Amino acid sequence: MRYYKLVGHTPVAVNSLSEWQEYLHSAQNLVAETIVGSSKISTSFSGFDLTFGExxxxxxTMVLGGPHHGRMQRYSTWEQALKGHDDTVIQVMTIMPPSE
Structure with missing residues (x-):
């Protein structure tokens, strides 16, 4: 698994797990957070890639609470994350809850 830190809004690979852990303790990784009714939409930088993709x-972006609880989307860049956050907020505000 590769680990990353943000330099400005740009992810940069780090050389070791300890460097990544040190970064996480000192960094603000929240990209955006929005409350819609009983739902909180939160977008953050994780600093690691569980998909092992390129x-x-x-x-x-994760939806916590409300009928869309657990909805999640992942992105590669800060710009994609901001757009994805905004798109998720709009969807939570306008789309009917998922059927049970």
Whole structure:
């Protein structure tokens, strides 16, 4: 698994797990957070890629609470994450809840 830190809004690979852990303790990784009714939409930088893909997926939007609870999307760049966050907020506001 590769680990990354943000330099500005750009992910940069780090050389070791300890360097990544040190970065996480000192960094603000929240990209955006929005409350819609009983749902919180949160987008953050994780700093690691569980998909092992190219390009790596390092950002994640998650819906917590409400009828869309658990909905998640991952992105490679800060810009994609911001757009994805906004798109998720709009979907939570306008799309009917998933059927049970």
């Amino acid at each position: 390009p790596p997926l390092l950002f994640e």
